[in-house]
Amino acid sequence: MPVPRDAASRRSGIPDATVARLPIYLRVLGAFAESGLPTVSSEGLAAAAGVGSAKLRKDLSHLGSYGTRGVGYDVEYLVYQISRALGLTQHYPVAIIGVGNLGHALANYAGFGTRGFQIAALVDADPRRAGEVIAGIEIRHLDELETIIKEHEISIGVIATPAAAAQDVCDRLVACGVTSVLNFAPTVLAVPESVDVRKVDLSIELQILAFHEQRKSAGLHGEPGVAVPDVVRTSVASA
Amino acid sequence: MPVPRDAASRRSGIPDATVARLPIYLRVLGAFAESGLPTVSSEGLAAAAGVGSAKLRKDLSHLGSYGTRGVGYDVEYLVYQISRALGLTQHYPVAIIGVGNLGHALANYAGFGTRGFQIAALVDADPRRAGEVIAGIEIRHLDELETIIKEHEISIGVIATPAAAAQDVCDRLVACGVTSVLNFAPTVLAVPESVDVRKVDLSIELQILAFHEQRKSAGLHGEPGVAVPDVVRTSVASA
DNA sequence: CGTCGCTTGTGAACAGGTGCACAAAGCGCT
DNA sequence: AGCGCTTTGTGCACCTGTTCACAAGCGACG
Numbered sequence: 001m002p003v004p005r006d007a008a009s010r011r012s013g014i015p016d017a018t019v020a021r022l023p024i025y026l027r028v029l030g031a032f033a034e035s036g037l038p039t040v041s042s043e044g045l046a047a048a049a050g051v052g053s054a055k056l057r058k059d060l061s062h063l064g065s066y067g068t069r070g071v072g073y074d075v076e077y078l079v080y081q082i083s084r085a086l087g088l089t090q091h092y093p094v095a096i097i098g099v100g101n102l103g104h105a106l107a108n109y110a111g112f113g114t115r116g117f118q119i120a121a122l123v124d125a126d127p128r129r130a131g132e133v134i135a136g137i138e139i140r141h142l143d144e145l146e147t148i149i150k151e152h153e154i155s156i157g158v159i160a161t162p163a164a165a166a167q168d169v170c171d172r173l174v175a176c177g178v179t180s181v182l183n184f185a186p187t188v189l190a191v192p193e194s195v196d197v198r199k200v201d202l203s204i205e206l207q208i209l210a211f212h213e214q215r216k217s218a219g220l221h222g223e224p225g226v227a228v229p230d231v232v233r234t235s236v237a238s239a
Numbered sequence: 240m241p242v243p244r245d246a247a248s249r250r251s252g253i254p255d256a257t258v259a260r261l262p263i264y265l266r267v268l269g270a271f272a273e274s275g276l277p278t279v280s281s282e283g284l285a286a287a288a289g290v291g292s293a294k295l296r297k298d299l300s301h302l303g304s305y306g307t308r309g310v311g312y313d314v315e316y317l318v319y320q321i322s323r324a325l326g327l328t329q330h331y332p333v334a335i336i337g338v339g340n341l342g343h344a345l346a347n348y349a350g351f352g353t354r355g356f357q358i359a360a361l362v363d364a365d366p367r368r369a370g371e372v373i374a375g376i377e378i379r380h381l382d383e384l385e386t387i388i389k390e391h392e393i394s395i396g397v398i399a400t401p402a403a404a405a406q407d408v409c410d411r412l413v414a415c416g417v418t419s420v421l422n423f424a425p426t427v428l429a430v431p432e433s434v435d436v437r438k439v440d441l442s443i444e445l446q447i448l449a450f451h452e453q454r455k456s457a458g459l460h461g462e463p464g465v466a467v468p469d470v471v472r473t474s475v476a477s478a
Numbered sequence: 479c480g481t482c483g484c485t486t487g488t489g490a491a492c493a494g495g496t497g498c499a500c501a502a503a504g505c506g507c508t
Numbered sequence: 509a510g511c512g513c514t515t516t517g518t519g520c521a522c523c524t525g526t527t528c529a530c531a532a533g534c535g536a537c538g
Binding site for chain 2: 504
Binding site: 280281282292293296297299300304306307308309310311312 | 513514515516517518
């Protein structure tokens, strides 16, 4: 008997799909809070977040039973509970490696600071950029990477380097004790199992859109092209 | 009898999860092609793409039976087939709305051009930026949005504006006939059902990492804090 | 104080995706 | 030609996530 336990709770008690949506709820709730709205129903919150109300309720039920039947959820309280569940009550220092166009944009992105993240360091491989100040942070040279990471006890690294440098930078980050990496470089990073990597790839998203775009236009023009024998055909059971 | 048909093939023949991975395969294959490698096994390709070999084979099987048993897949041919399946054989013009830090980075991002996407227009709300040239494209004012979209027959729009402007811009894009939107603004966009929206949110990714980070450190410090009664416990069946 | 309407929280059915394991199929060597 | 090695393609069981539908719970109002 290998202790089956519930597979979802084996890792953390909160399913991955739910974790991925909590930040959205958090943002929407923030907007509601600013409007002075005291409570929201699952229906209202779900609509604003672009999900079904049942899904939202199930998501929230994984954090506990906050919410009052017949009334809804207290906005402030729910913000706090989601923040706590996500671990945003503690402040994580992050380092951004690579201050090209994208790194520049990230350093100036307000969304980081407002959610408990603090950009502790900017690092670039170009010596000429060292000393430059962006968003109030001085750029330092890649050679100092190890020193900087340990100095600030950074556990989250953001890679915004060219693809060719990404794996090397990643290895060095991991060697310094970084356990979470957000990768913007178009490469698949190899890391030990204990390290979490999330990737954001602009071009992949576009390609996915292109696929759906193709599907639409194929349907529209009625091209017999690939394989779109679709059209539902609800009641053509005539033999 | 409502024609059950296979749910996956109802929409396009290729499951969404597979479509999301095809661009990764494509990129890895591109690297292999540059190395002059003529063929790859599912094992080799899967390792480079960071997925299991069975999953890769199942993914590829959805496009057809390209690949030779005992040998593997012809790199060049597979590149072509995946490109075709994704609809990258035709060139999609895209417009980027909002040329702040992020829009600037996107305009200079080489990954777009190399995959059959062409940045046809840059648009910004700030009149002072109109006329400025970035990546060889002249920035034009938001007022001309409708004209530009129709002029270039753009069906894919990239929104890189501040959150406050995103919904408005999106509505205008949709009104002009744009059917796919890539949204970088931290907002949930409301669109008609016929329009595809994909969102990329930098801060959400970080928050997801923070969650896992929290989980790790909680386990390490042995804090009884939330609910982490983990550690697998393979054979502690002693009562 | 009882009743009524509204909203949460959840059990259960369902759908989609993943991974295993193996039969089918090609290649090269003898 | 035949044999054995390799690798694909896929049926099947599992598991995660989604959706439905409803009982339980809470407040308001008469």
